[in-house]
Amino acid sequence: MSLQKKITIISYVFNLSNTVRAYAVYDSLKSEYETQVLYADYDHYSKQYVTFDNKNFKSIHVPGYKKNISLMRMVSTVLFGIKSLQYLKRARTDFVYVVCPPNFGAFLVSFFCKKTNIPCIIDIVDLHPESIPLSNKIKKIGDFFGLFLWKKFRNLAIKNADEVIVECNYYKNFIASSFHDKVQTIYIAKQSNLQIVKFETVREHEISILYLGSIGHIYDFETLISLGRGLVKRNIPIKIHIIGDGEKRNWLIENLEVESIPYIYYGKIFEESNKKKIMEMCDFGFNGFKDETSVGLSYKSLDYMDYGLALINSTKEDTWNLINENQAGLNYFADDVDSLINNLVNLAPEDVLLMKKNSRKLFEKYFDRRVFESSIRKKMKELI
Incomplete structure (x- = not known):
């Protein structure tokens, strides 16, 4: 029986790229903790179903979608949150690390963790719905028809979490000041493959x-x-x-x-x-x-x-x-x-x-x- 603490990372978006937050967290912790990743089996970028041959990566089946701004994408992320919660209820874990968005899933999981005294981090890697390229006027109309719930779920997840990580300082502007004491910025990162960077290539004529x-x-x-x-x-x-x-x-x-x-x-x-x-x-x-x-x-x-x-x-x-x-x-x-x-x-x-x-x-x-x-x-x- 393993004596290592068990960490469960939950992220809708996942692949083996070193710029994907969930994989970077997994790769940073796997040597010191028993670390598992729950991820959606539909890839947001390629718009194809994917699985990974690794016992530490657990896929959750979700509906696919073709357009990034679409009802089907929302359905897909909501179902991911529900199924992630169902998995957590059956599994044993000592710590939960949730990549947010999806906001609804982060809310469900953080509420469960708070209720069951499981330490939980919410890692905010994007702002939904603020990052959607809509005018302020249209966003206000969207709020009237329920878009504000998107923000509400994120805010509740932040309230439930033990700690909150944001990938840049700018995101702190969207978090209530009463929670700032538990918010830390950890910048997004990349594993460089370069041995030498050439700087002599300035093109003077173009x-x-x-x-x-x-x-x-x-x-x-x-x-x-x-x-x-x-x-x-x-x-x-x-x-x-x-x-x-x-x-x-x-x-x-x-x-x-x-x-x-x-x-x-x-x-x-x-x-x-x-x-x-x-x-x-x-x-x-x-x-x-x-x-x-x-x-x-x-x-x-x-x-x-x-x-x-x-x-x-x-x-x-x-x-x-x-x-x-x-x-x-x-x-x-x-x-x-x-x-x-x-x-x-x-x-x-x-x-x-x-x-x-x-x-x-x-x-x-x-x-x-x-x-x-x-x-x-x-x-x-x-x-x-």
Whole structure:
């Protein structure tokens, strides 16, 4: 019989990527605790059913969905919460670690843990519904029809939990101040595969910008198009490199072509060595989100910093402040693209090189996997 304490991690989203929060937590704790992960068998990113050949990973069957903003996605996450609770009632565990959202599931599990005196952490990795790209007017209408319940379930989960972790400081703005004493920021992290980061690739005769990740509705591609259009009109060489796919791919490519903005579309790339070759051709990483979203830090920004790309950024608080304080890129407002263009054009090659070096330093100081693992292990030792 194992003498190790048993930890159960519950996360709808799960795969073996080192940027997935649940897997990063599992990997940090598995050597010291008997650690198990409950996950949904429908993959949010590939929109396919998945299972993993590991006795410590327990899949929970849920309905699939095709659109990220849809009734079926809500049904899928609600059923995951109910089935996770049913599993916990049958299982023996000493500690529960819940990745939130889904908010409803976090509420159910945290309530059960409080009732049965099982220590529980809620780890908030996204803000639902605040991160949905809807205007404030539409969100108020949504609240009238029940959208406020989404926030209510998260707030109740926070109240029930013994400790709360947020992946960036910005999220604390959405948590009642009365709970701040039990809230800690542990930044999202990535395991770097790089031995040496090349900084000598500043392209003096071309502004090279990379977009990496999902091509979805929450990202500010309108500014990317406006930026490209403005540079083309000034006869300044530019090339936009795109790695990824999503619902707005056709829209993005059509607008790049209409505006005669040079680009290369690579599609999805998972092999790190292939991604590295493209990254090394670029000097900037585009990290623009729509104003209506509530995002303080993104996984794509970690990739940019890992590879030493200067950021072109609009995300709030954490990333914005780190860039300003460390000269690691350019922040912009979506309603003032002209200032962004002027700032970009006026950069000397040595300025870009300094930004790239500072970007990599930020990664090493705040977002390297070793920093994350140390913080998670320390938190567990405090609670178990």
